[in-house]
Amino acid sequence: MGYFLAVANRKGGVGKSTVSVMLAHAFAVWGGKRVLLIDLDAQSNSSLILIGNANWIEAQKKSVNIAAYIEDKNYTAKPMRDYVLRNVSDLEMEGGKLPGIDLLPGSLRFEDMQDELISFYSRNNTPFRQAKSRCAGHFRQALEVASPLAEIIILDCAPGISTATAAALKLADMVVVPFRPDSVSEFAVDKIAEIIEGKLRKDEVMEIEPAKRRYRCLANYVRPVGADRIMIETIAADHPTLATQLPMQPELANAFFWSEERQTLAEKYGVAADTMGRLYTELAQSLTL
Amino acid sequence: MTDTTKKLSGPAKDRFFKTLLADDEGIDEATAGRLSARAASIVTSLRARQSGLAALERRSARRRTAGPKPAAAEPVPETVAAPMSAPTPPASAVQPAIEAAAMPSSTPRPDDSEAPFDPFLFGLVPVYKREGADGLIVKLAEVGSADHLRAMAKSQQIVLPRELRTGPIDLVQLRLAILEAVEKRVSDRSASL
Numbered sequence: 173m174g175y176f177l178a179v180a181n182r183k184g185g186v187g188k189s190t191v192s193v194m195l196a197h198a199f200a201v202w203g204g205k206r207v208l209l210i211d212l213d214a215q216s217n218s219s220l221i222l223i224g225n226a227n228w229i230e231a232q233k234k235s236v237n238i239a240a241y242i243e244d245k246n247y248t249a250k251p252m253r254d255y256v257l258r259n260v261s262d263l264e265m266e267g268g269k270l271p272g273i274d275l276l277p278g279s280l281r282f283e284d285m286q287d288e289l290i291s292f293y294s295r296n297n298t299p300f301r302q303a304k305s306r307c308a309g310h311f312r313q314a315l316e317v318a319s320p321l322a323e324i325i326i327l328d329c330a331p332g333i334s335t336a337t338a339a340a341l342k343l344a345d346m347v348v349v350p351f352r353p354d355s356v357s358e359f360a361v362d363k364i365a366e367i368i369e370g371k372l373r374k375d376e377v378m379e380i381e382p383a384k385r386r387y388r389c390l391a392n393y394v395r396p397v398g399a400d401r402i403m404i405e406t407i408a409a410d411h412p413t414l415a416t417q418l419p420m421q422p423e424l425a426n427a428f429f430w431s432e433e434r435q436t437l438a439e440k441y442g443v444a445a446d447t448m449g450r451l452y453t454e455l456a457q458s459l460t461l
Numbered sequence: 462m463t464d465t466t467k468k469l470s471g472p473a474k475d476r477f478f479k480t481l482l483a484d485d486e487g488i489d490e491a492t493a494g495r496l497s498a499r500a501a502s503i504v505t506s507l508r509a510r511q512s513g514l515a516a517l518e519r520r521s522a523r524r525r526t527a528g529p530k531p532a533a534a535e536p537v538p539e540t541v542a543a544p545m546s547a548p549t550p551p552a553s554a555v556q557p558a559i560e561a562a563a564m565p566s567s568t569p570r571p572d573d574s575e576a577p578f579d580p581f582l583f584g585l586v587p588v589y590k591r592e593g594a595d596g597l598i599v600k601l602a603e604v605g606s607a608d609h610l611r612a613m614a615k616s617q618q619i620v621l622p623r624e625l626r627t628g629p630i631d632l633v634q635l636r637l638a639i640l641e642a643v644e645k646r647v648s649d650r651s652a653s654l
Contacts, residue, residue: 362650402584
């Protein structure tokens, strides 16, 4: 059965999509795992990184995307497979072998679709909260059938807490929470930790032993300055935080341009492959795969 | 904490400062006398570690036998060494911190060296979260300059009251103000949830 790994933070611009793609690359290439990335962000960044703009547009035209799959309302593994693009990414492994990365592409319609689903569940004067909860259950049911399709299922969540994201957070075996070491990240991390652990207050989250929590924070876009170090320490004082930090590094940013020509992971990431290797090793050790 | 600390006040506290400062070989007799008087005038009571007091007493006794620094070798008062029934520490973290804030630095002060001061030497909020108010005050005591303390607070977005941001100031007062500002920031963050 597949392991569900969500990448989430209600704050935008923290690198959820890039981290999702990095993890997909790392688990497929170094871990030899079959990975399915489900793009739950209407912005579709991880889809664009994995298949490029033209292929993504083509997928939209063919209705091969998350919104079309949800609308299908036929949630078993077999139909889901019809919406998944196989062996995507511009990477190749040694000997020209393709890494086992599959993608359920994102869709710009995904946000509207969630709203429509909530109104569907709100019919007959159903209270809004109840409708939202049913909607999240609907998404959960739709997502969990991905389990037999891959060994690792990466759920790239949208910023904010949409019903789809709420479902992903409930379903996930582990959530990676990327954050930028800035002054508002503390609040964002506190808040998503409560949601992941199903608690209403931060103190209740803090009562859970850090190692037993279902999330790991990951500092991203880290500059070699004291202010960033202190902010990371501040978050790590309350939340389980990976020792690996992703630096503000041009090589890392450049790795997310999709290219027609396939490249090895070392070629694609350059010197940033070292950092990525550390992240993969640390995360793989802390997951119960 | 109550098992291993001792509350000192009144003459016992005054004698403690004298002995402590006299114990530092880098401080001459006159300076030790001046600083101990100043500390004694500001601090009403303090809580000291039993182990630290015992070590201080041993060193002081050795000096008395050997005879160096006669002026500073005033014996550690009986009251310091004698067991005391220390009250339970107050619920507020500030009071023990006030006591600890008066403790002179035992490590070299950053401003003693030539190297430029790093305002991110340690994280004010992380230390407070990990080690509490006492822990933060102990760390702050390692910074022996008002400018450095202010730079540290400013760089780490810990806003001090306007009147404390410039001009001459007592270090103990400044450290406590930093502690309060850190506490305020942490509680503000909690309240926002």
